[in-house]
Amino acid sequence: MHEMSLCEGVVQLIEEQATVQQFTSVKTVRLEIGALAGVETEAMRFSFDAVARGTIADGARLEIIDIAGRATCPACTRTVDICARFDGCPACGHYPLELIAGDEMRIKELEVQ
């Protein structure tokens, strides 16, 4: 359940932003989470409400944008979709592939007032 700590990280970053960007409430938090980031998005939603309670992010809606795993194959140079780090190339079977997307865990944007 490191999603709880990740949510604490999100709330801390929001609190820092609130000082710098001068807002007093948060309507929406948009995160980008990669399929290979090791993050359970349902646990993230569950944790966020609990962690945000009593903070500037209390009551904010959490939107999670899923980023699919993408990789290039060094053997056949194709760019392919992958579901796990050890997936081989669906075209030629080669592994390992070079990950180009899917391990993100980012706060993309905030809708604030």
Added chain:
Amino acid sequence: MCTTCGCAEGDTKIEGHGHSHDHDHHHDHHDHAEHGQSHHASHAPGLSQSRILRIEQDILSKNNAYAAENRRQFSRRGMLVLNLVSSPGSGKTTLLTRTLTDLKHELPMAVIEGDQQTLLDAERIRATGAHAIQINTGKGCHLDAHMVGHALESLQTEDRSVLFIENVGNLVCPASFDLGEAHKVVILSVTEGEDKPLKYPDMFHAADLMLLNKTDLLPHLQFDVDQCIANARRVNPGIKVLQLSATTGEGMAQWYQWLQATRAVTLIGHVATAAGE
């Protein structure tokens, strides 16, 4: 909440670290850098209408900043720092106590112990004569760089020493949290099953060295060593694998060789830095 660095320690307890909240401990390992990458997508000053702020900030950026600060300290002091990760029960503490006992006249070493509860492991470590400090994470399932930074304030460590950080037994969460270490070392015991690297790929991907422990039990088990190593290499082609038994001592010499060689490399960097200052 800690007023200096804003840390809400929650359930985390660091042995000997009172953390009373009128404290004066200096968090000189924190840089408290503000993150300046955010931009206004739209901004209507003075109006309380909603606006979108583009943040584009890594959720782990705070942890990563603390880890970078820890790493700077380790580098400045010529310390080799290893983050030991595994499932509970893989034999990490036995591996450590044996290592500390066998190498005590050859290497200066210290240990940060991470567990959810109890001081038992730090006590086992201290029984070898090494300095150790226990971090209890409470409900937390991993150590983070901030806890390690605090532990370093209380733990006696020598320059040019080896610091082992024994993470909470968990093959999932510790993979994501950089502590400032030079290498993650994953310990897998042969009683666990050869498919662990495929079931928990993130950890085996993040580690540079895998210690396959409890090899003395192999005659009693159906464990395919070659398959296990192939699985680890499938996730991480560069991973180095050593087979050993911390109980019987078989294979420990290779681990000590790896430690000595890796420390020698760390010290080459340190000498160069010291000369350059």
